[in-house]
Amino acid sequence: MSGQTPIFIPGPTNIPHRIRQAIDCPMEDQRAPDMPDFTLPLFRDVKKIFKSDAGQVFLFPSSGTGGWEACITNTLSPGDKVIASDFGQFSHLWIDLCQRHGLDVVAVDVEWGEGTPVEVYARHLEADSDHAIKAVLVCHNETATGVTSDVAAVRRVLDDLGHPALLFVDGISSIASIDFRMDEWGIDIAVSGSQKGFMLPGGLAIVCVSEKALAAAESASCPRCYFDFADMIRTNKDGFFPYTPPLHMFRGLRASVDMLLEEGLENVFARHHRLAEGVRQAVAGWGLSLCAKESKWYSDTVSAIVVPHGFNANDVAKLAYLRYGLSLGLGLSKVAGRVFRIGHLGDLNELMLMSAITGAEMAMRDIGIDVVPGSGVAAASEYYRKTGRPVDLNAGVAAQM
Numbered sequence: 001m002s003g004q005t006p007i008f009i010p011g012p013t014n015i016p017h018r019i020r021q022a023i024d025c026p027m028e029d030q031r032a033p034d035m036p037d038f039t040l041p042l043f044r045d046v047k048k049i050f051k052s053d054a055g056q057v058f059l060f061p062s063s064g065t066g067g068w069e070a071c072i073t074n075t076l077s078p079g080d081k082v083i084a085s086d087f088g089q090f091s092h093l094w095i096d097l098c099q100r101h102g103l104d105v106v107a108v109d110v111e112w113g114e115g116t117p118v119e120v121y122a123r124h125l126e127a128d129s130d131h132a133i134k135a136v137l138v139c140h141n142e143t144a145t146g147v148t149s150d151v152a153a154v155r156r157v158l159d160d161l162g163h164p165a166l167l168f169v170d171g172i173s174s175i176a177s178i179d180f181r182m183d184e185w186g187i188d189i190a191v192s193g194s195q196k197g198f199m200l201p202g203g204l205a206i207v208c209v210s211e212k213a214l215a216a217a218e219s220a221s222c223p224r225c226y227f228d229f230a231d232m233i234r235t236n237k238d239g240f241f242p243y244t245p246p247l248h249m250f251r252g253l254r255a256s257v258d259m260l261l262e263e264g265l266e267n268v269f270a271r272h273h274r275l276a277e278g279v280r281q282a283v284a285g286w287g288l289s290l291c292a293k294e295s296k297w298y299s300d301t302v303s304a305i306v307v308p309h310g311f312n313a314n315d316v317a318k319l320a321y322l323r324y325g326l327s328l329g330l331g332l333s334k335v336a337g338r339v340f341r342i343g344h345l346g347d348l349n350e351l352m353l354m355s356a357i358t359g360a361e362m363a364m365r366d367i368g369i370d371v372v373p374g375s376g377v378a379a380a381s382e383y384y385r386k387t388g389r390p391v392d393l394n395a396g397v398a399a400q401m
C-alpha cells in the first residue's frame with residue numbers, strides 16, 4: 001500500500017522519527033568506562049516520567065508482563081494474600097500471573113466497562129484487621145475496555161485505614177500519556193512498557209519501585225532470578241547491568257524521555273485528553289457508545305467502541321486494515337467481536353487521528369453499520385477546530401510554531 005499507514009492500536013504506538021534515528025546507532029560496548037555517563041542520567045530522568053524522587057527505576061529487557069512478574073516475585077511470598085480486580089483482559093491476566101506464582105488472590109469481579117471498585121477494596125481492607133493482605137493491585141488503564149481507574153482514591157483508602165499493604169499499579173498504557181504521580185499517590189511499584197506512551201518498540205519493562213517495596217524484597221521468597229531487583233541494584237548503581245542490556249532500546253528511551261520532558265508532562269497529558277475527547281465526539285456523532293460505562297472511567301489513551309448488535313467488531317477492524325491499511329485494535333476476550341478500539345496514545349496529532357476516525361467510519365459503513373456518512377468525522381473535526389491552538393495570521397510565524 002502506498003503512502004504512510006500509521007497505526008491506531010493501543011500499543012505498540014507510532015515511533016517518532018527522532019526515536020527511530022536515536023535507535024539507529026552503531027553497537028556499543030556495554031562495559032565501556034563511559035557507559036555510566038549515559039545510563040545514570042537515564043535512570044534519573046526516567047523517574048521524572050513517573051513523577052518520583054524517592055523511587056528506583058529498573059529497565060528490564062522484557063515486555064510489560066515481565067514488569068508485572070518483577071513486581072510480584074520481588075516483594076511477595078507464595079501464599080501471600082493480595083487484592084485485585086478483573087475488569088478487562090489485562091487486569092484479568094495480572095491476576096492469573098499472581099495465581100501462577102502461588103499468591104492467594106482476592107479477585108474482585110467487575111463488569112467490563114467499569115474500573116477498580118474502590119469501595120469493595122475498602123470493605124476488604126477494613127475487614128482485614130490482621131493485615132493479611134500484603135498488596136493491592138490496580139490496573140490504572142485497562143487497555144481492553146478503555147477504562148481508567150482512580151489510583152489516588154485507592155491510596156486514600158489505605159491511608160484512612162492505616163493499612164500497610166503495598167500499592168502496585170499497572171501503568172503500562174497510562175504512564176507517559178495520562179496523569180500519573182508515583183510519589184504523590186504513594187505507589188509502591190509502577191509498571192510500564194516501552195511500546196505505549198514511551199513511543200518505542202516493545203521490549204522494555206520500565207518499572208519504578210518505592211523504598212518500602214525494596215525493603216519488602218529482602219524477605220520476599222517467591223523464586224526469582226532474571227527479574228531479581230537485587231542483581232539489578234548491585235550493577236545499576238555503577239551504571240551497568242547484570243546481563244546484556246538492550247542498548248539500542250536505551251538510546252531510544254533517552255530520546256523518548258527527552259521528547260516527553262521537552263513537551264512537558266502536563267502538555268503531554270493535555271494533548272492526550274484533547275485527542276481522546278475528539279474520538280469520543282466522533283463516537284457520539286456515530287450514535288454509538290463506548291465500552292466504558294460512565295465518563296469517570298473514560299480513558300485518554302484508548303477508546304473501545306461498541307458496535308450495534310448483529311455486527312462483528314472484528315469485521316470493522318479487518319476491513320479497515322485490508323481496504324484502507326488502517327490498524328484498529330480488536331476486542332479481546334469477553335468483548336471480542338463486540339468492540340473495536342482506537343488507540344490514541346503516543347506520537348499523534350489531530351489530523352493523524354482524523355484519518356483513523358475517517359477510516360473507522362468508512363469501514364463501519366462498508367460492513368453495513370448504519371452510521372451517517374461524515375457524522376463522526378464532522379463531530380471530531382469541529383471539536384478539534386474549536387479547541388485548536390490560537391493562531392494570529394498577522395504575527396510572526398516562528399513564535400507560533
Ligand SMILES: Cc1ncc(COP(=O)(O)O)c(C=O)c1O
Pocket residue numbers: 011063064065066090091139141142143144170171172173193202
Ligand atoms: C494495561 C496493560 N497491562 C499489561 C499489558 C501487557 O503488556 P505486554 O504486552 O507489554 O507484556 C498490556 C499490553 O497491552 C496492557 O495494555
